[in-house]
Structure formats: C-alpha cells, structure tokens
Amino acid sequence: MNYLRATILVTILVLFSSARSVQAQSSIGLQPGSLTDRAITWPTSEQWRRVLRLEDHNSRVVVLGTMLLGGAAGFVGSFTLLRRRALMGDALSHATLPGIALAFILATAWGFDGKSLPILLLGATVSGLAGVGAILLIRNLTRLKEDAALGIVLSVFFAAGVSLLGVVQQMKTGHAAGLEAFIYGKTASMGAADAKIIGVAALFCVVFSLLLFKELKLLCFDEGFAASRGFPVVMLDMALMSLVVIVSIVGLQAVGLVLVIALLVIPAAAARFWTESMWRMAVIAALLGAVSGMLGAAMSAIFSKLPSGAMIVLACAMFFLMSLFFGSSRGVIIRFWRRSRLDRTVDRQHLLRALYELLESSHDTKHIAADTARSVSTSELMAVRSWSQRRLKHEIARSRSAGLVKTEGDQRVYLTQTGFAEAVRLTHQHRLWELYLITHADIAPSQVDREADAIEHVLQAETVQELERLLEHQPDAGLPSSPHGPTEPVLRNSGKSITRRAE
Amino acid sequence: MMFGSFAWDWALDGWIVTTGILCAISATLLGNFLVLRRMSMLGDAISHAVLPGLAAAFLISNSRSSLPMFIGAVIVGILTALFTEWIRGIGKVDEGASMGVVFTSLFALGLVMVVQAADHVDLDPGCVLYGAIELTPLDTIPVAGLSIPRSAITLSIVTLINALFVSIFYKELKISSFDPALSTTTGFHAGLIHYALMTLVAVTAVASFESVGNILVVAMFIVPPCAAYLLADRIGTMITISVGIAVASAVLGHISAVVVPTWFGYHSTSTAGMMAVAAGLIFVLSAILGPRHGIFVKLARRHALSWRILTEDVISLLYRLRERNDATIPNRANLQAMLLTGNVATRVVLGWLTHRGDIRSTVGCYQLTDQGETRARSLVRSHRLWEQYLVSLAGGTVDRIHDKAEQLEHFTDRQLRERLDAETETPQIDPHGSHIPPEK
Numbered sequence: 001m002n003y004l005r006a007t008i009l010v011t012i013l014v015l016f017s018s019a020r021s022v023q024a025q026s027s028i029g030l031q032p033g034s035l036t037d038r039a040i041t042w043p044t045s046e047q048w049r050r051v052l053r054l055e056d057h058n059s060r061v062v063v064l065g066t067m068l069l070g071g072a073a074g075f076v077g078s079f080t081l082l083r084r085r086a087l088m089g090d091a092l093s094h095a096t097l098p099g100i101a102l103a104f105i106l107a108t109a110w111g112f113d114g115k116s117l118p119i120l121l122l123g124a125t126v127s128g129l130a131g132v133g134a135i136l137l138i139r140n141l142t143r144l145k146e147d148a149a150l151g152i153v154l155s156v157f158f159a160a161g162v163s164l165l166g167v168v169q170q171m172k173t174g175h176a177a178g179l180e181a182f183i184y185g186k187t188a189s190m191g192a193a194d195a196k197i198i199g200v201a202a203l204f205c206v207v208f209s210l211l212l213f214k215e216l217k218l219l220c221f222d223e224g225f226a227a228s229r230g231f232p233v234v235m236l237d238m239a240l241m242s243l244v245v246i247v248s249i250v251g252l253q254a255v256g257l258v259l260v261i262a263l264l265v266i267p268a269a270a271a272r273f274w275t276e277s278m279w280r281m282a283v284i285a286a287l288l289g290a291v292s293g294m295l296g297a298a299m300s301a302i303f304s305k306l307p308s309g310a311m312i313v314l315a316c317a318m319f320f321l322m323s324l325f326f327g328s329s330r331g332v333i334i335r336f337w338r339r340s341r342l343d344r345t346v347d348r349q350h351l352l353r354a355l356y357e358l359l360e361s362s363h364d365t366k367h368i369a370a371d372t373a374r375s376v377s378t379s380e381l382m383a384v385r386s387w388s389q390r391r392l393k394h395e396i397a398r399s400r401s402a403g404l405v406k407t408e409g410d411q412r413v414y415l416t417q418t419g420f421a422e423a424v425r426l427t428h429q430h431r432l433w434e435l436y437l438i439t440h441a442d443i444a445p446s447q448v449d450r451e452a453d454a455i456e457h458v459l460q461a462e463t464v465q466e467l468e469r470l471l472e473h474q475p476d477a478g479l480p481s482s483p484h485g486p487t488e489p490v491l492r493n494s495g496k497s498i499t500r501r502a503e
Numbered sequence: 504m505m506f507g508s509f510a511w512d513w514a515l516d517g518w519i520v521t522t523g524i525l526c527a528i529s530a531t532l533l534g535n536f537l538v539l540r541r542m543s544m545l546g547d548a549i550s551h552a553v554l555p556g557l558a559a560a561f562l563i564s565n566s567r568s569s570l571p572m573f574i575g576a577v578i579v580g581i582l583t584a585l586f587t588e589w590i591r592g593i594g595k596v597d598e599g600a601s602m603g604v605v606f607t608s609l610f611a612l613g614l615v616m617v618v619q620a621a622d623h624v625d626l627d628p629g630c631v632l633y634g635a636i637e638l639t640p641l642d643t644i645p646v647a648g649l650s651i652p653r654s655a656i657t658l659s660i661v662t663l664i665n666a667l668f669v670s671i672f673y674k675e676l677k678i679s680s681f682d683p684a685l686s687t688t689t690g691f692h693a694g695l696i697h698y699a700l701m702t703l704v705a706v707t708a709v710a711s712f713e714s715v716g717n718i719l720v721v722a723m724f725i726v727p728p729c730a731a732y733l734l735a736d737r738i739g740t741m742i743t744i745s746v747g748i749a750v751a752s753a754v755l756g757h758i759s760a761v762v763v764p765t766w767f768g769y770h771s772t773s774t775a776g777m778m779a780v781a782a783g784l785i786f787v788l789s790a791i792l793g794p795r796h797g798i799f800v801k802l803a804r805r806h807a808l809s810w811r812i813l814t815e816d817v818i819s820l821l822y823r824l825r826e827r828n829d830a831t832i833p834n835r836a837n838l839q840a841m842l843l844t845g846n847v848a849t850r851v852v853l854g855w856l857t858h859r860g861d862i863r864s865t866v867g868c869y870q871l872t873d874q875g876e877t878r879a880r881s882l883v884r885s886h887r888l889w890e891q892y893l894v895s896l897a898g899g900t901v902d903r904i905h906d907k908a909e910q911l912e913h914f915t916d917r918q919l920r921e922r923l924d925a926e927t928e929t930p931q932i933d934p935h936g937s938h939i940p941p942e943k
Contacts, residue, residue, distance in 0.1 A: 086600035087544050141798050148729050151543035155722035159779030166772030258610045265603030313611030324594045
C-alpha cells in the first residue's frame, strides 16, 4: 500500500536474506553483546581476493550489470541535468507504476501469466511514455513550469498506480508480492539475464545519444535557437525523455527506484564540476556512474551486511562531494582560489592608484614623474579607502616583494620605478572610464568613481585603446586629470566642486 | 445501481474524509508557495529523505515510540531543504539537481542505517511512522467525551499552524516568492521566510506520512495549487481556489475509492491514491476548461482571431476587385482559391458576413454592400498607409512591405490611421502606385 514501507521491507527481505539468519540468532535474546553485532565484521583476505578478482560468478554479473547501468545513466543524465530537468528520472520512474499494475491486471484477465517480464516491461514503457507525453503537454500548453509538470506527473501517476495495486491485491490470482520485487529492485539477486538486458539497453542509450549528440546538446543549451534553425525540438525532447524512460525501467527492476534516480542525477551533477565541455562532461559522468556502480556492488559483496543499492548511491554521493570541493573547473576550492586571486589583484591596483593619487594631490602634475622618491604614510593611505589596517599591510608586503613599492620603516611607502609606471597605467584606465561614463553614459561626476572602481580591474588593453579613441585622448599626452578635481577645465564651468571620495 | 454497495458510515467514512481534507488543506496552503518558488518536487524529496532521521531516532532512543521518530524525521526533512539550498548556493548546481543529489544520498544512508538497526531489533518504520488513511478511525483518543482519531487531531494542529503562518506572513511570503531581492531590500530577509516555509513543509509532510501515508501529501503539495494557478491570476484567489480543490478531491477521492472498483467487480481500493487521482482529474479539467488560461479557451480565441482576419481579408479582396474594374463577381470557389483557405472557414466567414450585412449574394456570387464597402475601404486605407509609412519612415523597400502591412492592417483603428496619415504627410498614392482611398 505504501511504497516507502514496501521499499524498506522488500529491500530488507530481498537484498539481505543473508543478514536475516544473523538477525534470527541475535533476536533469541537481547544479550548485552548484541549491540556489537551491528559492527561489520572485517572480511578475510580470501573474501577480498574473491571479490576483487571477480571470481564469483554472481558478483561478476552484479558488478558488470551495475557498471553498465551506471555508465548509461550517467551519460543520459548529463543531458537531463543541463536541460534543467534533473528530476525527470524521478518523475518518470514513478510514472511507470500504473502501467505495471495495469499490465498485470489485463494480462491476468486475458489468461496470460501476469508476471512475465516482457508484459510488465511493456506496461512500464507505455505508461512511462504516457508520463513523458503528459509532461510535454503540461509544459507546452499551460503556463506551468517544468518542475510543476514533473511533480504533477509523479504524484498523480504514482497514486493511480497505488490505486491499481489496491485492486491487484484483491485478485484471486493476485500474488502481487512478485510485482513489488519487480518495482523495487533486487540488485543482489541480479542474474545473467538481467545483466544482459541492462547491457543491451545501456548500449542502445549510449549509441542513440551519440548519434543525436549535436542535436541534444543544442536542445540543452538553447532550445529557442534549435527551434529557429529548424530542429524538431519537441521530437528531440521526446527522444531524450524516452532515453530516460528506458534507463529508469531497466534500472528500476534491476536496482530499485531510488538508486536509478540517484544514478541519473548524481554522476552528471558531479561531472559538471570538472569541465565546461558537454562532451567531456558526458564521458566523465558515465565513468563516475560506472565506477560508483562497481565500487558499491563490490563493497556490498565484501561486507555482506551492506545493501548494494544504497552503497552504490553512497559511492556516487562520495564522488559528488569530492567533485564539489576539488572539481577542476567549478569546484568550490578552485573558485575560492580564483576569487582570492582576483581580490589580491584588486587590492594591489587600489594600493598603486592610491599612492599615485596621493602624490598627485600634493604636487604639480607635471613634476610627479621626477619625484617618485617621495613617500606616503600608511595613515594617509588608510584615509583614502575603506580597507582594514591588516589588509593594507598585507598588500604593501606583497607589492614590496613584487618590486612595485618600497618601504621606509613601518609607516612610509613609496613607489619604485616599475610601480610608478604601473600606477600611471591604472590611474589612466580609471580616469578614462570615468570620463567615458560622464560624457557617454550621462552619469553625474559624483557618481562615477565607484562605477569606474568596479570596472577598472577588468579592462583589456583593446578596450583602453577604444576608450582613448572614443574620447579623443592622445596616449602620449599624459594622464587625463581626475574629473573630480576642481582644477579640471572641462568641469570648471559646471560650477560643481566635488570633494574626492565623499564617503 | 451505481452507488449500490456504498453506504456512508459517519464513524468510518466521515473520519477518513475529514482526515483526508485536513491533510489536503495543510499541504495545499504551503504548496501554493512551493509551486510559485518552483520547488514543487520538495515534498517528494522530503518523503524519501526522512529515512535516516527515523533510523537515527531509533538507534538513539532505542524505542519505537512516535515522538522521537517524528522529531528525527522533521530534523532530517529540514536538513534536506538546507543541504539542497547549500549545494545550490556554494556549488552553483541547479535546484532540481541538488535536490536529487541530497534526497537520494540521504535515503541510501537511511537504508544502511536501517539494516544496521534491523539486525539488532526488528525495526519496521512502516509500523511506526507510515500510516494508512483507511486505518485512521481505528486509532482514537477520547477528547471531551468524543473519541476522535489521533491523526485527525495531529493534522488539525498542523493545518491551524499552516493557516496562521500563511495569513500572518502573507505579504512577506508573497514578496519573497516573486522577488526575493526586493523582499530583502525592503528589510525582510527572504532567506528567513524561506527556511520557515521549509520547516513547515517538513513538519506537514512528516505529520501526514504518520497518519495518512505519503502519496496523498506529496500530491496535495503540488496538484491543487497547480490547478488553481491555471484558474486564478491573483495569489489570494489562487490560495482560496486551491483549498477548495483540495477539499473536493479528498471527498471525491474517498467516494471513488469505494465506488469505482465495484464497477469492475472488486471491493474498494487505496483511498489516499484515489484522492490524489481525483486531484489529478480536477487539474486536467482546469487545464482544459480554465476560463482564461484553459487550453480550450486559448484555442477558441485563436480560432476567433483567425476568422475575424479572414472576414476582413474577404471584404478587402472584394473591394480591390471592384477597384480594378474587374467585371467578374466571385463565387465561393473563386474566393477560396484566391485566399488559399479551407472550405469550412470560408463558409463560416461568408455566412457571418452576409448575416452582418457586409456582403450580399446573388446566385452564389458575392458583392459588397454599402456598409461592407465602408468597412473594406478603411482596411485598404490602413494597408496602404502602412506601406507608405514603412517605406518613407521605417526604411523598408517596396518589395518587402506588403506582408508587414497585411498583418498590421487588421489591428489599425481610425485614430492610428489618422496618425499614420499625418506622419506620412497625407499621401494620395502608396509605394506600389495604388490610390489610397480617403477616410469616410
């Protein structure tokens, strides 16, 4: 009746029949030692060897089957992830239930064996595809969004399936127990025939998505563009979802509902952290899926008390966590590092410009170049910008080791020759952008400093040239003077005397 | 006899339906905001993810009593929402994907824990936490002399809390659902209300699993709000309608769970399942028949528009034929061939035009009446003024403008024509050399 209860019961009963004998022994009496029975016994080296070299026929089949499934699910999952429909597998695997129940009822009513695999698979496929159709109809004909379409199909189809199962249980021939095993998977007892079905389906999915790789990629990234170039978007969408249906159905009866969802989502999400290329992502996702399948199955073969389905998901989750942090393209650590590098660059540029502007404010512009040796005190630097003492000190130390500034004692800083050249360049960029904002974007001079501050660090050399051309500024004519300065000829007649950095 | 086997028993059916209604209302109230925030799948995710909470509660408390299990499940339910948000935020992963990663991993973790616990004492969370709505009337508590089902009491409390939450924080929920940034700038932290909502979703979900099973609550989080979304344009109306739909599907669902299987010779089936199916049917009905966004209305509107355009095409064609001093008076077949339209559409349109008095037919051939001619003249005038405008002011070339003008003429009223006329300095001849008829 209730599928979670059934999932748990069936998983316990079917997957861990070996564990039950242990349970029978320990439940004779709740002796104090029974708490330690929960601990997993370390397997002997003999067991390790047998599993790792795949000597058991059974574990060989299970490992191979889960690997193939993991690979195919990872590959297909990358497309659904990029299509922002990661949970489609969730919806569609639930949507197969009414088909399975109905196939059982009809087949029994017409005198066939209700539990024959082809009939149940056919039922599952038909209702999975009906689910696909419903999702597409809801999405294209109403104003509801993707997630709502998935949610509606998931809950209504599944509820219909539960209602039908309620009827199945009353049938005279109804031994629905077998049905539940079909629905909730039986990884550990996977047979050679199951592995073969999985292999064929996995191969089909991978080959099919390879053939349509370009089209599916376009569909994932820019549906509108694909439609405008004459690609049959709805058909492609249908094809992608049908692949998901195939993977879910095969996976469903081999490894269970939740595991197949996990295999469709997690490897693809993990692969996304490693690359920006669709092709590499699909390959990495397939590899991660396959390796997790293998690891999980092997773990549960070695430690007989660990459920293989759950172990596969946990292996996936482990890979996901690793990728989340260490991913070479979008991982948290690499992003943090990029960010702090940018922060340091920004700090250095602020320091250099602040030094230059302080020099400029106390000298006639023309004589600055000759007077590079004049030093500036750190308290003056502290005053021009809202940075902390510590941050400023760190930046001064870094710039000194880069040969851009020198220090006199603890309190005074002056620019070196290289530092001065760099500072001139930066101030030049900053002021060009300020001028641009004032003349071409009609922003008040009092407002431009902050905006220029945000953009100056990322200006490319070509952009600077373009700005110079636009503002008809000769590069050899020296620095443009600050638009905030009261001596600025352009602004003098505007009557506004703007104090620098009003904050 | 359709309801032959159905005898309503208040002590039984009454309580089942009441519990169903309470569950439906409490879930739907929050579901409206989940749908608006595009988090419809959260209910499903939580329903899978609470498993480790149950197992941990059992391992810690070493008992199978309800309260620790409830607390454990709620905590993990909230953690699901937190982890989802966290992975989405720091990993820049799509919402759905991060939800998928979190709930499947938690479920797997729960399975491993359950296996460890099951070795020790037989733990079946089903007995402890996952109830079935049919059994609710059997587990009663005496309150003020009445024996009321325990789940009805739990769910009334949850419904009350949710109703209070939604009515007190209505404005905040509304703003933060539509524009989180605006909500934060106006001084109310969008994240705070988000997590309050998530907490209540977890509480509602777990309380409902315990009493009525999870199928019903997962469906009620999504389906009635979606149906209401298609019927209403204001969030207050949407919430009201969705609650109505929730109640209706609970009642209908129970009745059909008892009645429908008897048509095929079986007894009753799962009530919770049929309640969700009933909600699904109501959704389909509102998607098709909705007054403003329904598929039917949209199709009808499109058809009406295409027929209106065709009537205008017919009379302007007749006008142009007469203008060219063409002696032939076209019959229906001619018109159909010239306008490249279907048989039915042409019949409908000609019938309508005759009825309105714009054209008259003499032995199967059609001619404009005076009234029709006035109407046609303004259409042709619009067309040619647009062509003139497109060439002289919008930089179009003569051979490209016809199609554009053909579209625009149907949406041009007298005021706009006068404006076009003024802008193009009252031309007499359009770019193709045709005379522009004057306004009458």
